[in-house]
Amino acid sequence: MGNRKMQTGWFLAAALALAALCVLGLGQCGSREQRAEKNSIRLGILLYRGDDTFVGTLRQSLEEQAKRYEKETGIKVVLNIEDAKENQNTQNTQAERLISLGYDALCVNIVDRSMASTIIANAMAADVPVVFFNREPVEEDLQLWEKLYYVGADAKESAVLQGNLVVDKYQQDPSSIDLNGDGKVNYVLLEGETSHQDSLIRTEWSIQTLMDGGVPLEKLTGGIANWERNQASALTEQWLTQFPGEIELIISNNDDMALGALDAMERLNIMDKINVVGIDGTPAGMQALEEGALLGTVQSDRTEYAHAIFTIAAAMALEEKPEEKLTLSDGKYYWSRQVPVKRE
Numbered sequence: 582m583g584n585r586k587m588q589t590g591w592f593l594a595a596a597l598a599l600a601a602l603c604v605l606g607l608g609q610c611g612s613r614e615q616r617a618e619k620n621s622i623r624l625g626i627l628l629y630r631g632d633d634t635f636v637g638t639l640r641q642s643l644e645e646q647a648k649r650y651e652k653e654t655g656i657k658v659v660l661n662i663e664d665a666k667e668n669q670n671t672q673n674t675q676a677e678r679l680i681s682l683g684y685d686a687l688c689v690n691i692v693d694r695s696m697a698s699t700i701i702a703n704a705m706a707a708d709v710p711v712v713f714f715n716r717e718p719v720e721e722d723l724q725l726w727e728k729l730y731y732v733g734a735d736a737k738e739s740a741v742l743q744g745n746l747v748v749d750k751y752q753q754d755p756s757s758i759d760l761n762g763d764g765k766v767n768y769v770l771l772e773g774e775t776s777h778q779d780s781l782i783r784t785e786w787s788i789q790t791l792m793d794g795g796v797p798l799e800k801l802t803g804g805i806a807n808w809e810r811n812q813a814s815a816l817t818e819q820w821l822t823q824f825p826g827e828i829e830l831i832i833s834n835n836d837d838m839a840l841g842a843l844d845a846m847e848r849l850n851i852m853d854k855i856n857v858v859g860i861d862g863t864p865a866g867m868q869a870l871e872e873g874a875l876l877g878t879v880q881s882d883r884t885e886y887a888h889a890i891f892t893i894a895a896a897m898a899l900e901e902k903p904e905e906k907l908t909l910s911d912g913k914y915y916w917s918r919q920v921p922v923k924r925e
Contacts, residue, residue: 744790
């Protein structure tokens with residue numbers, strides 16, 4: 582922790598020094614006034630992993646937002662979308678390049694939430710605002726500068742809504758969840774990344790909500806599937822073989838892993854015998870729900886989500902105030918709306 586504080590302090594000092602050179606006209610920083618006079622804006626979109634299903638839906642919605650904005654305002658929008666492929670050093674280089682090219686704002690889906698200070702320092706030095714999204718940097722980093730924002734879905738709310746989907750079903754008909762009627766619900770847990778804050782919070786609060794709702798839980802096992810469908814499928818097949826006929830509930834931190842569990846169940850021909858719940862409300866997740874394969878999911882309004890990211894970035898690019906366009910928490914955070922969706 583001590584080394585990290587020193588690193589953050591060093592980056593901050595470097596950023597402030599370079600910012601001072603910009604004020605004196607000695608740095609290659611460009612003029613914010615000149616940018617504001619332009620009839621176009623350039624936004625860099627940095628993704629932690631381009632093939633992540635939920636992030637992919639946000640990318641599509643951001644592109645739709647840009648087109649809509651152009652039609653409504655007459656201001657041309659240039660989006661440069663970069664995929665870091667889960668490498669923080671790659672993402673740092675991508676950010677540095679876009680900043681050097683004079684982009685007006687960055688929208689960053691950070692690879693490592695604890696390592697945002699490098700991008701922040703470079704952005705501060707060039708006076709380029711940053712909107713982080715989906716993967717929340719630590720609070721101390723977001724407080725380094727007034728032009729840093731975060732857009733996401735509240736992880737605790739996601740988990741509580743997911744847990745209540747099962748609680749409601751159990752209270753209506755205990756036998757629909759306690760499939761063998763032995764007075765306990767045997768479950769397995771598919772978790773996202775080990776250090777991802779959403780994964781940790783979703784895991785904790787989904788289980789806590791089930792317990793608070795009176796569902797008699799018995800954990801059989803759990804594992805990390807890194808948000809990925811294929812990894813979740815392999816884990817679930819292993820568990821179904823290890824605990825034949827025992828698993829009654831599969832709790833997944835996201836829809837992709839829930840779909841992976843359904844894939845494994847289909848291969849073993851045990852569909853409709855285990856309840857599966859996810860989070861995100863992806864198109865594929867919603868289709869599985871409509872087909873009756875998924876018990877429930879928690880849907881984020883991706884249009885609203887992307888609208889918030891784009892609105893903050895565009896406002897800052899034009900030196901407008903985001904808080905006059907959106908309701909922000911603590912002046913920095915926008916929490917996207919979520920709704921639970923049940924099979925029936």
